Amino acid sequence: MTVEKKSFIYGIRPVMEALSSGQPVDKVLIRTSLKGELFQEFFAAVRASGIPFQFVPSGKLDRVTRKNHQGVIAFLSPVDFYRIEDVLPGLFEQGKNPFLLILDGLTDVRNFGAVLRTAECAGVHAVIIPQKNFARVGEDAAKTSAGALYRIPLCRTASLEEAVDYIKKSGIQVIGVTEKTQTDYDDLEMANPTALVMGSEDRGISPGLMQKANFLARIPLAGEIGSLNVSVAAGIMIYEVVRQRNG
Numbered sequence: 001m002t003v004e005k006k007s008f009i010y011g012i013r014p015v016m017e018a019l020s021s022g023q024p025v026d027k028v029l030i031r032t033s034l035k036g037e038l039f040q041e042f043f044a045a046v047r048a049s050g051i052p053f054q055f056v057p058s059g060k061l062d063r064v065t066r067k068n069h070q071g072v073i074a075f076l077s078p079v080d081f082y083r084i085e086d087v088l089p090g091l092f093e094q095g096k097n098p099f100l101l102i103l104d105g106l107t108d109v110r111n112f113g114a115v116l117r118t119a120e121c122a123g124v125h126a127v128i129i130p131q132k133n134f135a136r137v138g139e140d141a142a143k144t145s146a147g148a149l150y151r152i153p154l155c156r157t158a159s160l161e162e163a164v165d166y167i168k169k170s171g172i173q174v175i176g177v178t179e180k181t182q183t184d185y186d187d188l189e190m191a192n193p194t195a196l197v198m199g200s201e202d203r204g205i206s207p208g209l210m211q212k213a214n215f216l217a218r219i220p221l222a223g224e225i226g227s228l229n230v231s232v233a234a235g236i237m238i239y240e241v242v243r244q245r246n247g
Helices: 012-020 037-049 058-064 084-093 109-122 139-144 160-169 207-212 230-246
Strands: 008-010 025-031 053-056 072-076 099-104 126-130 154-157 173-177 194-199 215-217
Touching: 008 012, 012 025, 012 037, 012 072, 025 037, 025 058, 058 072, 084 126, 084 154, 084 160, 099 109, 099 160, 099 230, 109 126, 109 139, 109 230, 126 160, 154 160, 160 173, 160 194, 160 207, 173 207, 173 230, 194 230
Parallel strands: 025 053, 099 126, 099 194, 126 154, 173 194, 173 215
Antiparallel strands: 008 072, 025 072
């Protein structure tokens, strides 16, 4: 299998091999004009795997590598991905008080890494992320997280809304952090099983997730700037949970 810098692989058959062997793949780039029988077989394998993919012009692939990529490049993840449906039962069986973090639409890898670092330090049991429209889970994320990426289960899902439904049915309250509420974060009880939802800086939490949350909470701001950096906001919320649980 062709590997370059241990961060991506290229070529239709090498990528198919990676998928069939269960290698953790973060994302697949596919040349827009790609056709043919082999491509159809390859594309079926990509869709069956549930791994995010994107059709891109040839120039974008060439910027990653000038070698014969055959119109296909797969970025490898430095960690395995989990399913929240597999992680959560184990937490209850171990007698733990589940503390989950759901990240919606974070595209900046530095913010993602910073959030992971705080989550790991605070004892968050798992982080749930979407398959699409999210920062790449690669070496940069590992570096900016100071290695937290390797120490906290990362659960990837095709639907955050379905994941929230499952989490709620499991007896865990879901709290969406947003400025679109009058409830301050420290007015909510978070010592019980809790999942925090943090949205992107530009769009916040998606409307669907906002509606599914049990509660909404805001971090009051006294200055003129209308929002906090998401990693800072996540840190405030995460350690409020810690404070209440240790109080």
